[in-house]
Amino acid sequence: MADVLTLPVRSLVAATPRTRILRLDLKGSPFVFRAGQAALIGLHGQPQRRPYSIASSPEDAVRHARLEFLLKVDDTGYAGPHLPQLHRDARIELEGPFGSFTLPERNDCGGYLFIAGGTGLSPLRSMMRHLIASGDRRPISVLYSAKTPEEFAYKPELQRLARRKLISLTLTVTGEMREDIGGSWRGERGRISASRLAQALPSPDPLCFICGPPALVDDVPPLLMQLGVKSARIRTEDW
Secondary structure (H helix, E strand, C coil): CCEEEEEEEEEEEEEEECCCCCCCCCCCCCCCCCCCCEEEECCCCCCCCCEECEEEEEEEHHHHEEEEEECCCCCCCCCCCCCCCCCCEEEEEEEEEECCCCCCCCCCCCCCCEEEEEHHHHHHHHHHHHHCCCCCCCCCCEEEEEEEEHHHCHHHHHHHHCCCCCCCEEEEECCCHHHHHHCCCCCCECCCHHHHHHHHHCCCCEEEEEEEEEEHHHHHHHHHHHCCHHHHHHEEEEC
16 A cells, blocks of 8 residues: 655646646655656545646655646636645645556667647656656657647746757647737647657657547557557557
């Protein structure tokens, strides 16, 4: 059975209009996990907990003594009955880690392709940061889709990594945009297609991780296999 920790909220900040970055203070509590794993979290004193992928890497947890999660919220900032009141120093019960959507300890791939939709970026960010921190020099390609330009979580961080040549980044907007925003968006538009995947492939034999809504997770693997990626090299997780 996984351990249960009670951790204070270190900070809660807006990532996008509909998401919040929740940082929990480990305060010296040991928490060992693999990049890509998840945990159950809920407000202390009430019974409900829900699973969230850990958005920070194991190295981040050690260096900064905190865990990071990307929460989806409604228009009022409400995350759900499991987290009814969120503020700095609120106590959160955390159970975990769990999950097998992780990087293998050893692999012979030529590069990594991370394909995310919405908050599905969380476990992929953990993996990406782990690879960079561990000194893995194989190319990392990130293909990230969102309904509108405002909904790309961690966009400034991803763009910084791309400028530093640590990742190759493609952002694509899949929904309709307001006229005032649509004219200023210079990135890609439309659903992820075979041609877009072909451009994003970091090598002929990449290890591919896909996380996001069911439509993305269902549609992308067959396209990758059409491009010659072996099914054993494709890992998926939906929400």
